[in-house]
Amino acid sequence: MARTPKELEVTWHFRAEDETFVIRYRATGVVARYRDTAELYWRFIGMGWDVPTLDALVTVRIPGTTRGTLRAWGHGPLNGVVTLGDGTVTLQVNQLDPETFVEGRILFPTAVVPGARFVDQDALPRILAEEARFARAANLERLTIPLNVLMFPFALLVAFAVWFVFYLRYGKEHRVPLEGPYLREPPAWYRPAVLGALSSPRCTARPRPSP
Secondary structure, eight states: OEEOSSOEEOOOOOOOSSOOOOOOOOOOSOEEEOSSOEEEEEEEEOSOOOSOEEEEEEEEEOTTOOGGGOEEEEESOTTOEEEEETTEEEEEEEEEOTTOOEEEEEEEOGGGOTTSEEOOSOOHHHHHHHHHHHHHHHHHHHHHHHHHHHHHHHHHHHHHHHHHHHIIIIISOOOOOOOSSOOSSOSSOOOHHHHHHHHSTTOOOOOOOOO
16 A cells, blocks of 8 residues: 555555456545536546456436536547436446556536535636537547548549559650651761761771762
8 A cells, every 4th residue: 555645556466257346435625616617626546557348337326406407528448438317327338458447537416515625716617618628638538549541542533543644754764856857867878887886886997978
């Protein structure tokens, strides 16, 4: 067990193949009561796990509330589901990866917790703005994978089109313009030895054509 002013870490070792464990603990002072709402903002599953969880289910019971008086958001994996009920909020995540947290933010009427820690300010507009920003970021992340799948063939097509354009422009041999008619034979008659000497790069003589 390790204790700090803000954290309490408890290490539990066990060996099991197919067992169910129930862990109970009491946390005090975790509910904040504002002028316009009460808030429970709690990380139910931390990031200290090195093995996956098949099915994570968190149920928060808030007596004296109904579904219409509750607001809740879940933070963590994008496949999590938040469900509201009369007096209950459920957070469920299937296939929770290692080192992945699950936390919930729940708002309910202040009359439910008259003795909770009071903060003399309005918090509802700030909380709604924060959750809207979180939701936009999550939706953008959800679109990343399908967009990558859709853009991959399009990127290949664009790359092929660019390569083809460059090939047509630079990949072929340049055409040499020929001044005058096309000649199949030398323009004059020379003996093979003379023609070979004249075609050598070392030859600078310019003999006149034979009659």
